[in-house]
Amino acid sequence: MAHALNIESIPQNTSLIKTKEEESPMVSLNDPTILIMTDFKKNKILTVEPSEKIDNASEKMIAYKVRLLFVIEDNKLLGLITSTDILGQKPVLFLTERGGTRDDITVKDIMTTSNLLEAVSIKEMQESTVGDVIETLRKVNRQHMLVLDYDAENLPVIRGLLSMTKASKQTGETINTDGRANSLAELGAERGYGKMISE
Numbered sequence: 001m002a003h004a005l006n007i008e009s010i011p012q013n014t015s016l017i018k019t020k021e022e023e024s025p026m027v028s029l030n031d032p033t034i035l036i037m038t039d040f041k042k043n044k045i046l047t048v049e050p051s052e053k054i055d056n057a058s059e060k061m062i063a064y065k066v067r068l069l070f071v072i073e074d075n076k077l078l079g080l081i082t083s084t085d086i087l088g089q090k091p092v093l094f095l096t097e098r099g100g101t102r103d104d105i106t107v108k109d110i111m112t113t114s115n116l117l118e119a120v121s122i123k124e125m126q127e128s129t130v131g132d133v134i135e136t137l138r139k140v141n142r143q144h145m146l147v148l149d150y151d152a153e154n155l156p157v158i159r160g161l162l163s164m165t166k167a168s169k170q171t172g173e174t175i176n177t178d179g180r181a182n183s184l185a186e187l188g189a190e191r192g193y194g195k196m197i198s199e
Contacts, residue, residue: 027170029131036130036167037147037160045158047072048081050108057107058086068144070158071111077158079113082144086110119146122159130167134175137164 027035048057048069057069067083090110091102098109120136125147137145142164149159168175 024166024170026172027130029129029134029171031130033125033128033130033133033162036133036170037125037162038166039160040158045070048107049073050078050106050111052107053103054081054086054091054105054107054110055102057081058083061086068161069107071107077114078108079111080117081107081111085112117146119148119158120162122147122149125160125162130171133162134164134167137162137167 025035046060046064046066046069048060048071050071050073061067061069061083068080069082070080071078091105094105094109095102118140125133133145137143144164145162146158147160147162149157151157164175
């Protein structure tokens with residue numbers, strides 16, 4: 001039989017409980033890549049609208065302790081924006097070409113569009129090791145790599161994200177890329193092309 005719960009007043013010194021982030025397991029270079037992938041089936045995808053001001057996007061990254069936001073409109077991937085985009089030369093170049101002030105710059109103005117992004121397939125990733133991913137990131141001189149999957153209707157979706165920083169943390173080793181590009185955005189700017197990962 002149901003019964004009413006006891007109700008009490010909240011003490012004056014009450015605060016909110018601190019969320020404890022789930023610690024990622026330590027891995028070796030021979031462990032499956034899945035252990036270092038940020039799986040968006042389990043982790044919230046942080047997004048931003050293309051019309052958002054870049055400083056607002058930067059504040060969101062700081063608040064969530066991330067360096068990358070997906071740019072979404074009508075649930076479609078338009079591109080992504082990184083902290084490097086916002087803090088680097090892109091805003092300066094935009095203002096040089098278009099004029100105005102920093103407050104005029106939106107995410108859409110400096111984001112890397114989806115047609116310039118590349119990804120590894122979830123199938124290939126599931127058959128790889130942590131060492132394979134690190135070698136891939138080194139080869140293409142970047143800090144992140146998207147993971148591409150397909151939904152029940154066989155439409156492309158971003159399934160996850162691989163990060164050199166996360167790999168370094170979980171292996172306990174200092175891992176750096178040797179090339180100039182440190183982000184997906186920089187790579188896109190240098191190469192000027194890439195695979196479509198979303199229609």
